[in-house]
Structures are given as structure tokens and as C-alpha cells.
Amino acid sequence: MNHTFIHRYEIDSSRPxxxxxxxxxxxxxLAPALVLFAAITGFGFLITGPLGGLPWEEDVSRSVASGRTDLWNSITMVWSRIGNTEIIIGxxxxxVALIWWRTKQWWYAVVPAxxxxxxASVFVAATTIADRPRPKVAHxxxxxxxxxxxxxxxxxATALYLTFALMAQRIESAWLRRLVTVVCAVIPFLVAWxxxxxxxxxLVDxxxxxxxxxxxFLLAWHYLRRRTDSGRMGAKARQAVSR
Known part of the structure; x- marks a missing residue:
């Protein structure tokens, strides 16, 4: 991912x-999201129809479930809740409120939203149509x-925390920027596991x-037209891109 994409809202900070x-x-x-929805839904029909539900996935689920322990049950309960709707929205x-307050740029602050x-729109529509049963293990x-x-x-979790990871590139302190980036990048993996x-x-789900x-996340980050040619860069933007 190139620097001009990462810092596009710093390179061109003009108010739309x-x-x-x-x-x-x-x-x-919205237009690309419709294509994404069609692709996800089409693949859902494929795995629940011609591919016969991917029987090997049940073996994976049973294998993982057989290794459960009380400790990991407690740890994964926390990780799973990170992806809960109310937690994500909260x-x-x-x-969004903090970023808007700090930057005074509503067009930048709304990117995570x-x-x-x-x-959520793609997920709800696709999951309603695909209607795939959950694994045959204890939930x-x-x-x-x-x-x-x-x-x-x-x-x-992936959409939200990858957006935060890119936003973290504005942090001037190198160690803090790296720490926040790593934490935000790891969270989706914890939720997935x-x-x-x-x-x-x-597994395929x-x-x-x-x-x-x-x-x-990529669509949201790119939602607003920004000029990222060198002529738009101020001194601060050049410094951000060169980090």
C-alpha cells in the first residue's frame, strides 16, 4: 500500500x-459494494449448493472444538465480544467523535463509520440470502x-480496526504509531480465531x-476524491509521507 494512499487525507485536506x-x-x-455483495452471495450459493457444503470444514470445526479448555474458553469469549455489534458501534x-474533535475534519472522521x-449492509444482505447453517459442534x-x-x-472487526490502523499513521511518535498499528492489525485475527x-x-465463513x-475498509478509505499529486503536498504532508 503506497504512502500517497495512506496519507491521502493529509496530502489533500481541503474541505468538501x-x-x-x-x-x-x-x-x-455504494456501486462497488453492490458488486461485492453479488460476489459474496454468489459464492455462498456455490458452497451451499454445487460444492455440497464443504464437508471438510466440519472436520476442521470438530478438531478445533476437541481442543477446548476452560482457560481458552474464557480468553476467546473476550476476543469474540470485540466483534459484537454493540461493541463495534460503540x-x-x-x-469518530474524538477524531472529529481533534482534526476538525468531519469528512475524515466519518471514514470508520x-x-x-x-x-454491515453487505453482510446482512448476503447472510439473509445464503442462509448457511452453523457448524455441527457446541456453540x-x-x-x-x-x-x-x-x-x-x-x-x-476487520473493517473497523484496519481503518484505525491507517489512521494511526498520523501519530507522530514512532513507537506509539507502531504499537497502535500492530494492535489494530492483530485484533481481527483474534476475533477470527x-x-x-x-x-x-x-473456516470459509x-x-x-x-x-x-x-x-x-478500502472502499471507505477511498470514498472521497482527493488530489495526491506532489503539488498538493505541504511540508507536514511531505514529512508524513516520508516516514
Whole structure:
């Protein structure tokens, strides 16, 4: 991922009008998200139909479930809850408010909200249509009224925390920037393992959930037209890109 993409909101910090931001979002987020939804749903029909439900996945789920311990049950309970809807929304609202307050740039602060909103929309529509049963092992979490495919917990955590990881590149302290980046990058993996370990999703459900989150994060980060040519760079932006 190149530096101009990472620092695009620093290179071009011009204030868009709400109308232009909405038009950009419709063209650069909503339209591609429809293609993403079609691809995820189509693959869901494939694995629940012609591919016969991928029987080997049940072996994976049973193998993981057979190694459960009380300690890991407790640890993964925490990791799984990181991806809960109320936690994701709460963290996002607080982050958007703080980023807006610190930067005074509403168009930048709303990026995490766009990421999880688009991810959730694709997930809810796809999971309703695909309607894949959950693994045939004991479920350690309450099962939400959605199917196993794709994983909404993994998708939401991936979309939100990868967005935070890119936003962390504005942190001037090198050690703190690296620490926050690593933590944000690791969290989706913890949620993914927890959902597999706790019997809530098949392996493919988790992988497709991660793809959903990654694509929605990229769409959200790129939702607004920004000029990233060298002529737009101020001294601070050049310093950020050269880090």
C-alpha cells in the first residue's frame, strides 16, 4: 500500500461540501459494494449448493472444538465480544467523535463509520440470502438470527480496526504509531480465531467475512476524491509521507 494512499487525507485536506462527499460515496463506495455483495452471495450459493457444503470444514470445526479448555474458553469469549455489534458501534462512535474533535475534519472522521456501515449492509444482505447453517459442534456464544456465512463479527472487526490502523499513521511518535498499528492489525485475527474456536462459523465463513471487511475498509478509505499529486503536498504532508 503506497504512502500517497495512506496519507491521502493529509496530502489533500481541503474541505468538501456535503453534497460532493455524498456523490463521491455513491460512486466510489455504494456501486462497488453492490458488486461485492453479488460476489459474496454468489459464492455462498456455490458452497451451499454445487460444492455440497464443504464437508471438510466440519472436520476442521470438530478438531478445533476437541481442543477446548476452560482457560481458552474464557480468553476467546473476550476476543469474540470485540466483534459484537454493540461493541463495534460503540467504539466507532467514540472514535469518530474524538477524531472529529481533534482534526476538525468531519469528512475524515466519518471514514470508520462508512467502513462498518457498508460492511454491515453487505453482510446482512448476503447472510439473509445464503442462509448457511452453523457448524455441527457446541456453540459457546449465543447464535444471532443470521446464518453462518459470512462472519459478521470478523467482517466488522476487520473493517473497523484496519481503518484505525491507517489512521494511526498520523501519530507522530514512532513507537506509539507502531504499537497502535500492530494492535489494530492483530485484533481481527483474534476475533477470527475466537469465532472458529467457539464453533460459531466455518473456516470459509470467517475468510469471506475478512474479505468483506478488507474490501469495505478500502472502499471507505477511498470514498472521497482527493488530489495526491506532489503539488498538493505541504511540508507536514511531505514529512508524513516520508516516514
Amino acid at each position: 461540501t456535503p453534497g460532493s462527499a455524498l456523490r463521491d460515496a455513491a460512486l466510489r463506495v 467504539v466507532c462512535v467514540i472514535a 462508512i467502513a462498518i456501515a457498508v460492511q 459457546l456464544d449465543p447464535a444471532p438470527p443470521t446464518s453462518s456465512y459470512p462472519s459478521g463479527h470478523v467482517g466488522a 475466537a469465532r472458529l474456536y467457539r464453533g460459531m462459523h466455518h 470467517i475468510l469471506v467475512g475478512a474479505v468483506n471487511g478488507i474490501v469495505c
